[in-house]
Amino acid sequence: DAGVTQSPTHLIKTRGQQVTLRCSPKSGHDTVSWYQQALGQGPQFIFQYYEEEERQRGNFPDRFSGHQFPNYSSELNVNALLLGDSALYLCASSGKGPTSTDTQYFGPGTRLTVL
Amino acid sequence: AQTVTQSQPEMSVQEAETVTLSCTYDTSESDYYLFWYKQPPSRQMILVIRQEAYKQQNATENRFSVNFQKAAKSFSLKISDSQLGDAAMYFCAYRTLRRGNQFYFGTGTSLTVIP
Numbered sequence: 001d002a003g004v005t006q007s008p009t010h011l012i013k014t015r016g017q018q019v020t021l022r023c024s025p026k027s028g029h030d031t032v033s034w035y036q037q038a039l040g041q042g043p044q045f046i047f048q049y050y051e052e053e054e055r056q057r058g059n060f061p062d063r064f065s066g067h068q069f070p071n072y073s074s075e076l077n078v079n080a081l082l083l084g085d086s087a088l089y090l091c092a093s094s095g096k097g098p099t100s101t102d103t104q105y106f107g108p109g110t111r112l113t114v115l
Numbered sequence: 116a117q118t119v120t121q122s123q124p125e126m127s128v129q130e131a132e133t134v135t136l137s138c139t140y141d142t143s144e145s146d147y148y149l150f151w152y153k154q155p156p157s158r159q160m161i162l163v164i165r166q167e168a169y170k171q172q173n174a175t176e177n178r179f180s181v182n183f184q185k186a187a188k189s190f191s192l193k194i195s196d197s198q199l200g201d202a203a204m205y206f207c208a209y210r211t212l213r214r215g216n217q218f219y220f221g222t223g224t225s226l227t228v229i230p
Contacts, residue, residue: 033218042119042206042220043160056217088158092218104210104218106152106160 002027004093004107012113013081021076021110025093031055032074033104034066035090043090049074078112086114117142117209121221128197129229135182136192136224138207148210149183151192154223155203163205166190194226202228 005024013019025032031050035043045058049068068074072093078085091107118141128134140149151163166174166183173181178198182191194201207221 035218035220040222042208042222043218045217045219048217058217090160092160103162103165105162108157108159111158 004029004091004105006089006091006107006110008110009108010111010113012115014115015081015083017081017114018077018079019081019112021078021089021091021112022073023076023091023093023107024073025091026105029093029095029105030072031094031096032068032072033092033094034074034076035092036060036085037088037090037109039087046076081114083114086112088112117144117147117211117219119207119209119219119221121207121224123224124222125225125227127227127229128194128201130197130199132197133193133195134197134226136194136205136207136226138190138192138221140188140190140207140209140219142188142209142211144211144213146212148212149181149190150208150210150218151179151181151190152206152208152220153201153203154206160206164192197228199228199230202226 007022033048034046037043047057052068063079065077088109090109092104094104095102120139147168149166153161164176178195204223206223209219
């Protein structure tokens with residue numbers, strides 16, 4: 001049973017560019033959440049997707065957007081990259097919708113470096 | 116918004132000894148979940164233990180146990196018989212049952228296990 005997978009593992013971009021990160025949830029999970037983890041900090045909630053719609057959003061600007069596909073996989077897009085966007089981006093999945101109390105499982109993350 | 120505080124940026128423990136990691140949180144909610152996650156250098160966030168706020172009994176998972184003090188809003192993690200593989204960053208997390216079960220993480224405690 002594959003866990004949560006993310007691609008790519010590492011990514012280097014320059015300021016002003018756009019980036020797309022991808023996540024495949026754990027088998028049987030239908031809800032995907034994205035987190036940004038800056039160096040030395042805990043993860044910060046970006047947003048959550050369920051039934052192909054954004055259900056909840058943290059305190060992140062509109063430059064951060066996402067998408068969920070019918071197979072429950074998800075993308076995180078960041079436009080107009082800033083140096084401060086450099087971080088580890090974590091995807092987490094859970095089952096039975098956003099109101100479920102099921103445990104959330106995390107992927108290995110994508111390390112984004114903005115130069 | 117809920118806040119989670121981990122006041123120990125770094126801790127160390129001798130192999131086979133016991134260590135306790137501290138966590139406090141701030142909330143006005145009566146029902147929620149608390150978690151400890153472990154993040155090794157490989158970056159994958161791994162669930163260590165979970166506690167439902169409505170349960171008075173402290174959760175245990177093998178060598179890991181918690182001391183949940185709801186009135187004091189305290190949630191400490193005790194690791195018994197510490198092993199070298201326990202070395203990692205440990206994050207305390209609060210999960211609200213509102214707003215899509217969003218997680219709030221502390222800033223983490225880096226645990227070193229001394230052989």
